[in-house]
Amino acid sequence: MGKGLFVSKAVAVTCVVAAIGAAATIIALSVVYAQETSKNEVTPSTTASPNTSPTTPSTPKEPWQRYRLPDSLAPVSYNVTLWPRLEPNEGDLYIFSGHSTVAxxxxxxxxxxxxxxxxLNLTSFEGYHAKLxxxxxxxxxxxxDTWLEIPTEYLVVQLDSPLQAGSTYxxxxxxxGELADDLGGFYRSEYMEDGVKKVVATTQMQPTDARKAFPCxxxxAMKAVFHMTLIHPHETVALSNSMNYDPLNITMEGHNLIQTSFEPTEIMSTYLLAFVVSEFTFISNQPDADVLIRIWARRRAIEEGQGDYALEKTGPILAFFADYYNxxxxxxxxxxxxxPDFSAGAMENWGLITYRETALLYNPGVSSNGDKEWVATVISHELAHMWFxxxxxxxxxxxxxLNEGFATYVSYLGADYAEPTWNMKDLIVLNQIVGVMSVDALASSHPLSSKEEDILTPEHISELFDSITYSKGAAVLRMLSEFITETVFSKGLNTYLEEFKYSNTVYTDLWKQLQMAVDNANIELPDSVEVIMNRWILQMGFPVVTINTQTGKITQKHFLLDPNSxxxxxxxFKYEWFVPITWIKTGGAEQQYWLLNKEATNTNMTLSADDWLVANINMKGFYRVNYDSDNWERLLAKLSSRHQDIPVINRAQLIDDAFNLARAKMVNTTLxxxxxKFLDTEVEYMPWETARRSLNYYFLMFDRSKVYGPMQAYLKKQVTPLFNYFKKITVNWTKIPENHTDQYNQVNAISMACSTGVEGCKELTTGWFREWRNNPMNNTISPNLKxxxxCSAIAEGGVVEWDFAWSMFKKAxxxxxxxxxxxxxxxxxxxxxxxxxxxxxxxxxKIRKQDATSTIISIASNPIGQPLAWDFVRAKWDHIFNDYGDGSFSFGGLINGLTRRFSSEFEYKQLLQFKEDNAGQLGSATTSLEQALESTKTNMNWVAxxxxxxxxxxxxxxxxPV
Structure with missing residues (x-):
């Protein structure tokens, strides 16, 4: 998940079906539920465990007090029947009922x-919560005895004699269970269609919520085959991971219903299980295709063609990965x-991938270029998971x-295949690598791979779904693919998938398969794939490589934004890496050198008087580069005279490296x-976007100080030529730029021009907005610029503009x-x-639960809104954490977004107080809070x-003079 989904696999195994009819079961469960709610008795889910001596969490004495399952049992198959109610009961609760048999x-x-x-409220059979x-x-x-162990989320069944090894039961x-709107497990999503509220019963199991749908x-690693059956109303359709059998008409509790059963799945993990009951409709590919592809959504969305782009690209991307993996x-x-309601971007459930609407649906007349790219890359990410x-x-x-970093990396390969003119293989640098380097440069970062015993609780697991896992994972795998070549990388993947299909692995299994591919291709490396890569995944951070072009001396050290942290x-590994350094000199070809120690000398990197050198070509490696002052001056001179001689990604890299090196006190801030300074002649997106992000840190630190005015004036001077350039090539804003990244840079040009007061910009945007407000049924604003x-018009306006935008949001x-x-x-x-x-x-x-976090963060990104949002979240933390959690909020992202501006002793103390006040109630925000404290301290020192x-x-x- 993260961006997307998880998928699993399966091997067919016969499942024993319970000898109890679905109708009888559900009627019985309804009675049980009515009795429990009417009596208001303590339900089984709050039953205490039997008398056991208290133990410390670190050394639990009993197996049911440990967060990992014992290795004594292995599931073979499940037979699960569920009936979700799409209307509330008399207590105004939405529920589901069901039964499950696990062999x-x-x-x-x-x-x-x-x-x-x-x-789950479990039915009692003669005093026990299960039958065996x-x-x-x-x-x-x-x-x-049987009981529910609440802290570890177990049903415990104690037997009067042992189960026999080798036997099956x-x-x-x-x-x-409650079909709640908490976005986890088996939950409900709601939307309005033709003035009528519609309810969808859907799932999000990953990472630890399948247990909220049925005992499992x-x-x-506990893979099994799943036989699913869903009971649902006639006007709805039921979907699951595998194809359905012909539905049956049944009658239960006086209701005419449909019973849909599904073919057994492949052998797969519980977190990849999915099922949906809805009134959705679909579009599909040709009936003679090898794989049936269907895009499902709200009926109106399908009728408006919003699923067409996804359908058009899914087939080619699937074909690409089949070829890539062989x-x-x-x-x-x-x-x-x-x-309509989904906590992640998407989820790679095997055969039934679930998405946010924004990650799957695309409307050419309304959606932007960026929306289209998002759909393509998320689909590619999720389809990559079908194998890996x-x-x-x-x-x-x-x-x-390994799972998410890999899918993130190859999603750019799949999207590049689907949209070859977009240059997606370059955009991974901006979209994934540049941002995560700032996170990994903190002393509170963490290694990519942890020990199994360090990741136990659901909260620990949830914390791993961060940018290190996704973006750094993608970056180091991209680096590996570059130095062993993409062809050899894909061959290693093929043998990995063939060797371990339908089973489980650890990361070293992949290194071994890639090593065999390297050996077969006779590629020379300084050491084995495992030895090289372990330095990148088992220790946090990355190096800064310093090159002295006068002497050829090269050094590396752990890069930290705050060198005093x-x-x-x-x-x-003592924070040393095996670093694959690539570089070019003036007019020369790319060269490579492996830096294996803290320092070395390579005379090929020495320069004559007028030459320059730039390293880490196209940012293939996950490291920063510093140079001697003479080479920095030559690079700055080259940027000013003929910047095109430096590859476009490296122009962006020079900006990003320099700003981060300055924050780490390794170069002067003025450098x-x-x-x-060369940006007044630059029109490419990547350097401009990198500069915008780099300068954004200065705005965060100084937009409440006297620095703000001169800073605005400088950016206005630099962006004015870019604004005029796009005004010209779009024929006074009447055409859309042809190039994919030019469309992005047009947005940058207008956004920065308006925010810095370039003449004519605000009049342009407020005029377009006014035209729409005067004619709400005809929005002619370019989708890319919307x-x-x-934002510009709402910032310049007042309540009239805000209320209009709010009404349009509610009608969208x-x-x-x-x-x-x-x-x-x-x-x-x-x-x-x-x-x-x-x-x-x-x-x-008003705001869907899935959007609450991002909306609060958006408000906090506004300098006026930041203190308001921080006060609001602190005041409401109990409510947010206890009543609004469980997938609705990304606590880590919330803390990060609220505190990006923090740069004073007062704000640092506020953070410390927040930590103290909410000890034990931070959940997945624990690490983010530590990072926020570190960042605030770093910001304080940097500003001073x-x-x-x-x-x-x-x-x-x-x-x-200009």
Whole structure:
């Protein structure tokens, strides 16, 4: 998940079906539920465990107090029947009921069955929460006791004699759960269609929420075959991972319903299971295709053609990965469904991928260029998982980086195949690598791979879904693919998938397969793939490589944004890396050199008087580069005279490296600022976007100080030529630039021009917005420019503009349009409107739960809204954490977004107080809070050291002749 989904695989195994009819079960469960709610008794989910001596969390004495399942049992198959109610009951609750039979093999003799179950009310059979019977001649022992162990989310079944190793048994449970709107497990999503509220029953199991839908062995290595049956109303359709059998008409509780059963899945992990009941419709590919592809969404969205682009690209991307892996797609079908409420971007459930609407639906007349790219890359990310993650699955969540980092990297290859003119292989640098380097340069960062024993609780697992896992994972795998070649990389993947299909791995299994491919190709490396890569994944951070072009001396050291920060995480590699350095000299070809120690000398890197050298070509390696002062001056001179001689990615890299080296006190801040001087002649997107992000840090630090005015004036001077350039090539803004990245840079030109007061810009955007406000049924604003125009006009306007945008947001039927309006509403400069908007964030009728975090962060990105948002979240933290969590909020992202401006002692103390006040109630925000404290301290030191020289530099640049 992260960007997207998880997928698993499966091998066919016969499942034993419970000898209890679905109708009888569901009626019984309804009675149980009615009794429990009417009596208001303590439900099984709050039952205490039997008398056991108290133990410390670090050394639990009993198996049910440990967060990892015992290795005594192994599931074989599940037979699950569920009936979601799409209307509330008399208590105004949405519920689902069902029963499940799991067949399992006893691997080691044991008198305990421990299986995950969370937030399920289990039916009692003669005082026990389950039934057990033996299979294939095995005799089932009697039940001694059963209980729900709440902290570890287990159903514990204690037996009066042991299960026998080698024998097979089945456990039957029936239950009722809430079909809540918490975006986790089996949950409900709602939308309006033709004035009528529609309810969708859908799932998000990853990482640890399958246990909220039915009792199961909910760990990724506990693969099994799943036989699913769904009971649902006639006007709805049911979907799951595999193809359905012909539905049956049934009658239950006086209701005429449909019973849809599905073919057994392949052998797969619980987190990849998915099922949906909805009134959605679909479009599909040709009936004679090898794989059935269907795009599902709200009926109106399909009728408007919003699924057409996804359908057009899914087939080619699937074909690309089948070729890339040299492995056929393992399933008969690929369903992809756009959900109105979904916590992640998408989820790679095997055969039934679930998406946010913005990640799957695209409307050419309304959606932007960026929206289209997002759809292509998310689809590619999820389809990549069909093999890597689903067919072969990592054994435990400590190797999540391999699953998600890999899918993130190759998603750019798949998208590049689907859209060859977009230059997607370059855009990975901006979209993934540049940003995560700032996170990994903190002393509070973490290695890509952890030890299994360090990742135990659901909270620990959730914390791993961060930019290190996705973006750094992608960066180091891209680096590996570059130095062993993409052809050899894909050959290693093929043998990896073939060797481990339908099973589980650890990361070293991939290194071994890649090593065989390297050996077969006779590629020379300084050491084995495992030895090289372990230095990149088992220790946090990355190096800064310093090259002295006078002597050829090269050194490396751990790069930290704050060189005074204390790294308290030991590394067996002592923060040294094997670094694949690539470089070019003036007019020369690319060369490569491996830096294997803290320092070395390479005389090929020495320069004559007028030459220059730039290293890390196209940012293939995950490291920063510093140079001697003479080479920096030559590079700055080259940027000013003929910047095109330096590759475009490296022009961006020079800016990004210089600004970060300056923050780390390795170069002067004015040197970093000088890397932006050539931009008045630059029209390419990547250098401009990198400069915009780099300077954004200065705005965050100084937009409340006297530096702000001269800084604005300098940026205005630099961006004016770019604004005029796009005005010219678009024929006074009447045409859309042809090039993919030019479309992005046009947005930058207008956005920065309006924010810095370039003449004619605000009149342009407010005029377009006014035309729309005067004629709401005819929005002629270019889709690429909509957010920029909305934000600019709302910032310049007042309550009239805000209320109009809010009304348009509530009426929007296209998710990407709603997203742009939702973000732009935070641009207002009216504090009372921002406070009102914050209150809306905790009202799901106004802002969907899935969007609450991002909306609060948007408000906090506004300098007027930041203190309001920070006060709001602190005041509401109990409510947010206890009542609005469980997938609705990304706590880590929330803390990061709220504190980006923090740069004072007062703000640092506020953070410390927040940590103290909410000890034990931070969940997945724990690491982010530590990073925020570190960043705030770093910001404080940086501002104190640099404020005056930054002010002087901007002042001198804006007072000099243009």
């Amino acid at each position: 399992f093999r006893c691997v080691k003799e044991t008198d305990l069955i421990i299986i995950h179950s969370n937030k 019977r033996g299979l294939n001649g095995a005799t089932a022992p009697g039940l001694k 089945e456990l039957f449970t029936e239950f009722i 062995f909910d760990e990724p 492995s056929s797609y393992p399933l008969k079908k690929s369903d992809q469904i756009a959900l 993650g689903n067919l072969v699955t990592t054994r435990w969540w400590n190797d999540l980086w 204390v790294v308290d995480r030991p590394s067996e 970093a600022l000088r890397t932006t 957010y920029t125009v909305y 039927t296209i998710a990407t349009e709603a997203d742009k309006l939702m973000s732009a509403l935070s641009c207002t400069r009216q504090p009372w409107l921002l406070n009102r908007y914050l209150e809306y964030c905790l009202d799901p009728e 050291m640099n404020k005056e020289q930054v002010l002087d530099w901007f002042t001198s640049e804006t007072s000099s």
